[in-house]
Amino acid sequence: MSKTITILSFLLVALNLYSQDSLSTKNKRIKVDGVAVVVGKNIVLDSDIDKFKKELQQRMEGKIEITDCEILEEIMTQKLIAHHAVVDSIVVTEDEIQSEVERNMGYFTQQLGSMEKVLKMYGFNDEDDLREELGNIQKEQLLIRRERASITDKIDVTPEEVRTYFKNLENENSLPEFSAEVEIAQIVKYLKPSEEETNRVVAKLQELKKDIEDGYSFRLKAIINSDDPAVSGSGAGSGGKYTITRESGFIKEFKEVAFSLDEGEISDPFESGFGFHIIQVEKIKGQERDVRHILMQPKISDQEMNAAKTEIEKIRNQILNGEITFEEAVVNFSDDTETKNNKGLILNPESNDTKFDLTLMGPDLYGKINNLKMGEMTQPFYEEVRGGEKMFKIILLKSKDETHKADFVKDYEKIQQLTLQKRQEEAVDKWVKSKIGDTYIKIGKDFKECEFTNNWKKE
Template sequence: MRKNIIGIAFLLLFVSINAQDTLKVQTNNFKRIKVDGVAVVVGKNVVLDSDIDKFKKELQQRVEGKIDITDCEMLEELMIQKLIAHHAVVDSIVVTDAEVNGEVQRTIAYFTQQLGAIEKVVEMYGFNDEEDLRKELYNIQKEQLLIRQERASITEKVDVTPEEVRTYFRNLEKENSLPEFSAEIELAQIVKIVKPSEAETNRVIAKLNEIKKEIEEGYSFRLKAIINSDDPAVSGNGDGSGGKYTITRESGFIKEFKEVAFSLDEGEISEPFESGFGFHIIQVEKIKGQERDVRHILIQPKISEAELQASKDELTNIRKQILDGEITFEEAVLKYSEDKETKNNQGLILNPNTNDTHFVLTRMDPTLYARVSNLKAGEITDVFYDEIRGGEKMHKIILLKSKEDAHIANFTKDYEKIQQLTLQKKQEETIDQWAKEKIVDTYIKINKDYKKCNFKKNWKKE
């Protein structure tokens, strides 16, 4: 059980796409590469002395100090990840620049939102400028994507039967090692989007049409974007600078943006179109196979205080109807909610990390946690204001649909979680066997200070 927890926790730590973990765990390691000692080389990949200490501390924080792991054990876990990354290249795993840049952009967007400005992110993590930050994150995210895809390839045929799940649970029972599951909740929401007036919408469309005409007459799209666009990246030095992005159909851009971009010919400028962020025009500068270099200008319609208050009052009235028993929450979702993702699912909010409806109470977004942590099952928050960063403005109410207290694993109640733990254990065993075979024909050099380690695998090739 201990090995399974270490493997799972370390995998989450090392290949997590969560922006917060990525930057906290790894950026400073890359910055220190010139002064750190080299602990081991696996293929062409290096593990630094500082990596061992840093990842050890992060792992212990993740498992809340429940596991004591030695430097040698941590080094071996790191070596496995470097081995996977090395063979991802050997096996010609393809990671496109667009995929990597998409992950980099999500990381930067997350931290910019947390700290308020990209300059603060650059300063806090000790980079020279935004370009320096992006280069370091590019290396980190590329390796993470390679590891993720290689692991998926190695374990793609791994599955578990109900009997294997039952056996796994019984073995944990015999060892008195049943896991404790944290308190979990389910949330449902009603959303009212604050819409601009028709006059304001028409003003924005007219402005974009005017800009389009001027560009077609010879004005610089880049300069027009810097002057007019509400995209916060427009004035930076990286992706989005001057309104320019390189995209593919798989890029993490909104659907409306990609649909328009891939409908245009080279040099063509779109008509104004709407997305959740506002109104855009796009020009395709260059078509490069499956990629397109595009520039865009985003203008967001302004919302008046009167429109904001009207939206809040409407949702306050809906909440009162629910509390007075005039309508159920689920009926109100269908009748009033304007959130496309939850409207037809009784308002239930999906956890983006697990893709199900359950949230571990202590691992939630801090802002959301603060709103719901004191609620009892069946209670509803007050009306509150929210917005997509730089996008739609809205008012919400949230229902605490259900709450499960922390408890020791129960086979019937927690079958799906136990099944997932069984699958993860089997996947780790598959990775272990794969690693034993690959170590034989992979170049590995271990610093003399670590040759005293008693590794589980034959890294020393003795």
């Protein structure tokens, strides 16, 4: 399996493995589900292998044939690297973890079209549960990434090595086929509530705070007034209640306020990317705090919606009429700070460049750009993302490379990366072989007959 497939699939299958159902029965699963392998302190279950295989085959559209033994060896390699990252005292900060969580939350939302679809696909009750588990996954992924980097950071390839690698592939008639790739740019107009509506929400929260201080039930006030979708459920967030630590995957503003309050104290209204909140700390238990909160999101009026849509339609018409270039419109009118200074170009969080594999795009985005010609724009469309943030946007198809066999000149950077990746994988494989003997590894009876590439059975 290629490194790209491995890392992406490992992250996606982890979301399935850590879904709400799995979490609530984690100890039971270990008892009733077979343990495939133990690497250091990391346990891999039989069901983990099944889910990894299904996820991988689905993503590769059945174009890959892989055995359970091969999947287990790949997972063992990842777990071995993660184990030794801890042994080697690799440092991963909470800010780094949360940055990765935000990046991937945005990516999954963009791919699937809405946070509701993401939650449904991966089996989570609410966004906070997903955020917390994604934080655990991202911590392990960052540890693996750092440990790999420490193994491979001095490896480089020369132009001659790149040419030799390409020629070898060509002679073996095994040149890779690169999927269609696109570069897309956007202009975004965020929908902002009026000052009057914002003041109304803040005043309402202040009123609710006073009522609760006068003896009214915070739980009932939350159920009646909160815009948190988990408030009426039965899990975390029910009645507005959460148990949090400083490491929990909650937004920074929420944790800062929660950990500034004394037991029983209610905060003043404060703003986050989700809206406006008040928080009460019900109980302080060491590093944990039981809190209740009420979230209220200012409403966007139909008049404001129509005004924003009219404005972005006007911008699009000015571009089409040649009155202004797309890039000039980005600088003058776009509200998205991440793309505004990059001529509107959207960065691919998987590759950290501006190229997107068209075949891996979510259906909503794919449907909007698939039939565009280079230089064409979508019609203005409405989008709502994590935290209830609402916007209108237009997307420009900046460039498109059709599916093709690797070309040394056209695809030099990709071929260079493949050459470097091969050298790095060789270095990691050598490192893995050297560490297996120093690591506690126990392979379950169902996998004792596997023929592994490396000596995991220590025979």
